[in-house]
Amino acid sequence: MKALKIPEATVTRLSVYSRHLAQLIKDGILTVSSGEIAMGVGVSSAQVRKDLAYFGEFGTRGVGYNVQDLYSHIMRILGLNRTWNVVIVGAGKLGSALAVYKGFEDRGFNVVGIMDISADRIGQPLGDLVVEPMENLEQRIHEKNVEIGIVTVPAAAAQEVADIMVRAGVRSLLNFSPRVLKVPDNVILRNVDLSVNLEVLSFNLSFFDRRQ
Amino acid sequence: MKALKIPEATVTRLSVYSRHLAQLIKDGILTVSSGEIAMGVGVSSAQVRKDLAYFGEFGTRGVGYNVQDLYSHIMRILGLNRTWNVVIVGAGKLGSALAVYKGFEDRGFNVVGIMDISADRIGQPLGDLVVEPMENLEQRIHEKNVEIGIVTVPAAAAQEVADIMVRAGVRSLLNFSPRVLKVPDNVILRNVDLSVNLEVLSFNLSFFDRRQ
DNA sequence: GACTGTGAAGCCATTCACAGCT
DNA sequence: AGCTGTGAATGGCTTCACAGTC
Numbered sequence: 449m450k451a452l453k454i455p456e457a458t459v460t461r462l463s464v465y466s467r468h469l470a471q472l473i474k475d476g477i478l479t480v481s482s483g484e485i486a487m488g489v490g491v492s493s494a495q496v497r498k499d500l501a502y503f504g505e506f507g508t509r510g511v512g513y514n515v516q517d518l519y520s521h522i523m524r525i526l527g528l529n530r531t532w533n534v535v536i537v538g539a540g541k542l543g544s545a546l547a548v549y550k551g552f553e554d555r556g557f558n559v560v561g562i563m564d565i566s567a568d569r570i571g572q573p574l575g576d577l578v579v580e581p582m583e584n585l586e587q588r589i590h591e592k593n594v595e596i597g598i599v600t601v602p603a604a605a606a607q608e609v610a611d612i613m614v615r616a617g618v619r620s621l622l623n624f625s626p627r628v629l630k631v632p633d634n635v636i637l638r639n640v641d642l643s644v645n646l647e648v649l650s651f652n653l654s655f656f657d658r659r660q
Numbered sequence: 661m662k663a664l665k666i667p668e669a670t671v672t673r674l675s676v677y678s679r680h681l682a683q684l685i686k687d688g689i690l691t692v693s694s695g696e697i698a699m700g701v702g703v704s705s706a707q708v709r710k711d712l713a714y715f716g717e718f719g720t721r722g723v724g725y726n727v728q729d730l731y732s733h734i735m736r737i738l739g740l741n742r743t744w745n746v747v748i749v750g751a752g753k754l755g756s757a758l759a760v761y762k763g764f765e766d767r768g769f770n771v772v773g774i775m776d777i778s779a780d781r782i783g784q785p786l787g788d789l790v791v792e793p794m795e796n797l798e799q800r801i802h803e804k805n806v807e808i809g810i811v812t813v814p815a816a817a818a819q820e821v822a823d824i825m826v827r828a829g830v831r832s833l834l835n836f837s838p839r840v841l842k843v844p845d846n847v848i849l850r851n852v853d854l855s856v857n858l859e860v861l862s863f864n865l866s867f868f869d870r871r872q
Numbered sequence: 873g874a875c876t877g878t879g880a881a882g883c884c885a886t887t888c889a890c891a892g893c894t
Numbered sequence: 895a896g897c898t899g900t901g902a903a904t905g906g907c908t909t910c911a912c913a914g915t916c
Contacts (some may be wrong), residue, residue, distance in 0.1 A: 650738055
């Protein structure tokens with residue numbers, strides 16, 4: 449199967465599979481079937497096999513997958529066989545939380561800088577970082593080859609911050625602000641919209657009630 | 661068009677539309693076309709019309725939509741014509757950030773309690789809340805009619821926390837832990853997986869490079 | 873017998889294109 | 895003339911079901 453267009457849903461599931469496999473490795477399990485993975489992460493076994501099939505044949509018919517082997521393959525597919533440097537702009541509560549979030553480090557994402565515009569945040573220590581002024585942003589991106597930027601500023605500042613990061617050469621953005629950002633189409637953009645997530649819950653709760 | 665099954669993507673877009681409309685109201689704009697909304701939020705105009713058509717006919721042919729009117733309709737559809745009480749379990753950096761996140765309050769989500777298991781977090785003030793011990797969780801859920809729970813504990817504790825909240829009567833969960841949760845199927849579950857989001861970026865960055 | 877890999881079928885969401893209304 | 899509402903067409907993802915392999 450030739451890989452040209454991979455569904456985004458497949459990529460997110462691969463990430464979930466990889467964490468499940470990491471757990472199996474810890475548990476000393478050597479072999480796993482698509483059905484067992486499926487069970488563990490709440491999808492169908494056909495889905496697991498299809499997802500993997502986009503990238504090659506990793507299993508053995510009648511047997512299943514070698515856990516360590518499959519894990520290594522998926523990590524490589526996800527681009528996690530290396531580390532990635534990340535900068536965060538916005539040292540409010542959320543930005544600060546992400547700056548020291550262990551889950552990122554565990555998966556090879558190093559936060560190499562956190563910037564803010566506000567004088568009372570600049571200089572504040574965060575883990576082994578210190579909040580820096582916005583003026584340092586471009587230099588830090590160049591010096592550390594940063595390819596991923598995280599936006600945790602208020603909506604009103606988000607587009608400007610995105611523009612600065614893009615101009616400085618960041619190739620992808622993770623946007624936590626509740627603002628639709630415009631970026632050139634060679635820049636990869638993902639939005640994590642906290643309110644939208646709650647609102648989907650609220651819709652479903654209400655909708656369910658309406659249908660009673 | 662009769663509303664039986666609404667695509668989840670439609671719901672998330674409605675949430676985005678509603679914020680865009682709120683801005684138009686602030687700007688004093690009275691009427692808007694599907695094309696203008698589409699432009700503002702980065703989707704197609706047909707998509708906007710289809711999304712709205714699931715719920716009724718809100719526009720006027722040849723004219724467009726009344727901004728205030730459409731906003732009210734969407735807010736009602738999303739279940740945001742009321743407030744929702746929310747509890748957060750896990751008063752680490754992320755949970756604390758969410759507890760005081762203005763974006764929730766603005767949209768009618770009131771955080772009415774934040775619990776933690778750790779003695780040194782309990783008692784800590786957070787906005788006008790104080791971190792409470794886990795023992796208070798069930799009572800708080802009952803007393804405040806909490807229907808939405810937010811999980812911001814480490815992966816190892818996430819399932820247990822989810823179970824407690826579900827038992828106490830919460831009807832929906834927003835899970836920030838990197839753990840696949842099992843909940844009864846009358847409970848609505850959404851996952852916000854921070855690492856997965858970065859990993860999708862890393863995949864796309866790597867994949868793009870591979871194809872150069 | 874067990875389990876993978878994969879075409880084919882089925883299902884769902886998006887886009888097209890136009891009739892219908894103002 | 896302008897814009898909505900919507901059937902029809904398209905495209906994409908998931909599920910089915912089974913041949914192929916161990």
